[in-house]
Amino acid sequence: MDLLRKLTQTSGTPANEDAIREIVRKELEPLVDEVRQDNLGNLIGVKRGNGGPRVMLAAHMDQIGFMVSHIDDKGFLRINPTGGFDPRTLLNQRVTVHGKKVLSGVIGSKPIHVLSAEERKKALEVKDYFIDLGLPGDKVKELVRVGDMVTWVGDLDEMGDMWCSRAMDDRIGVYIMIEALKKLKDHDCTIYACATVQEEVGIRGATAAAAEIKPEIGIALDVTIANDVPGAQEKDQITIMGGGIGIKHMDGASISSPKLVRHLQDVADAAEISWQPEILPAGGTDAGAIWRVPGGAHVCTLSVPSRYVHSTVEMVHKEDVQGGIDLLAAWLGEAGKVKY
Template identity: 35%
Template sequence: MDTIEFLKELSNYNSVSGYEQNLSKYIHNVFQKYTDDITYDKLGSLIAIKNGEKNYQNIKIMLAAHIDEIGLMVTGIAENGSIKFTSVGGVDPRTLVAQEVIIHSEKEIYGVIGTLPPHLQDSDSKDNAFKMEDLYIDIGYDEVKAKELISIGDIITIKREFKVLESNTVTSKSLDDKAGVATLLECVKELKKLKHQADVYNVFTVQEEVGTRGAITSTYKIDPDIGIAIDVGFGKTPELEDADSIKMGKGPAITLGGNIHPQLRKKLIVIAEKYNIPYQTELDPGPTGTDGRSIQISRAGIPTLVISIPLRYMHTSVETINIDDIKNTAKLIARFISEIDSNNLEGYLCY
């Protein structure tokens, strides 16, 4: 399946944290063509296993990309029929004004997010950012009809059409981290061309945006020798300093920080340079805001890497990414996996 086509399908699915089931089924159907076994953990994360060549150590490498997205949830219906809501995950209210939305009730209900027009705001309010409680969804119905169609707790997503821009770049909602999911598909395709000893556990984690929960349970279930979180990083825009961002189209960023196993990181860099795969460095001295932080401290501790795909406008409905970065990330991971075997694994895991 073409990378852009797959990423478009992923983005079009509603997969707000805690409500990822339909997307899991779609990913299951795609990956069963490329992997040897598919299972789930008890929280709902999907695990697609591609077996390696038989080896006495039974090496396990876990690749994690989260499938959940940020979204909204209905909290109330006002007397005039407008819908009040709250966030699921890190939603910035400033990005919501005038957005089209879909309320996922028994059937999809379309609406728009409105607020007080600027003409009616007092002078003190005009320069202030809107808060979540200032916003509402207008679906066109009065209170009685709205309550027939919509329930408290219904999930809401932004209605956004996937678009292809110039220079092999695309934009849509929820490319964080559906770009990571697309990377795993490209990676298993690459692995079909290579020999590898390790069994590769492609894990599509749930509820990352509300606390990296799926990574906790899936890592505990698998107990891998190496864990790699594939997520997105802050793509360079004019207002960002170079130290705080990574450049679009310049390859994946290999994270450096306390969450990262130093010897495995060095090996990634050797691989990138050996195969002329472009890469960047991302600094994150803390636990990282990815599944990597939960993978690392699971069980007795898992040697962990985090690889970031540059993405602009994170946690908005116009997230933007370069397809070449996805493909280069996949190549880097596949080549790394192909060079891990029973003769060198112990040496790489030493500090």
């Protein structure tokens, strides 16, 4: 849990992944033969194999967040989102503004007491919110610049059978990648363990990394929706918490290679790892970048079922996470033994 705490509580929004990248670098270095970083900031750990295929693993380091877009004379900040936000999740959240100093702030909006009847009916948009740092305007202008990173606050909690934190998307994927490499024994494939950047703004890091690596197989590690909550019908659940690691068939950005999906299912069954099929009607993962390499690549995503994705309380089930680690380690040991 210490590693997961470090991963979820270190900040890194798209293109501002420096701090989280150094945490991941320290973890990857003892596990692989070589760690390199590309110009975009992707971290690529190479673990050489024995004549097997080139396998790219992709877990994104960036988390959704904001950039400061305007500072007014009273010291209130306006923000531009970096990643997809549901504006309803923003009201009165605590945030951190990463200026010349690390500053605590809250997200405010016009009080309900002074809203007109018309305004009360309207859903708030990101542009309706502001950040209050509790400091006078001149002090704020001294410490904060347009373009500075803003992240929200959300500690890691152990909650029943679950873990709950901000940035579980996708630090849980990074965690699974690191833990699977620790567990891995013999393997023929050459593994490119990529902690990618800028996934939340359109799978940009993985696109650049895959073009360089030219993998034959790509496995993305990410969260997916667990819509197993009151009011949802069984057919609309996507996945359920505690139902096992998700093996993706498709989403809005990729269709998984059917033979790779079958192989992952077979490896899971043989090792008695529970899994569930996943189809996500919209959205995507780094797998949506990897299949595009010249010549194409077989891709799939191992998906961790998650409630409240893109909020401060993203929740995952401990057993699903362990299943992801076990399945990835077991499959890497088999990669190349079946032709797709």
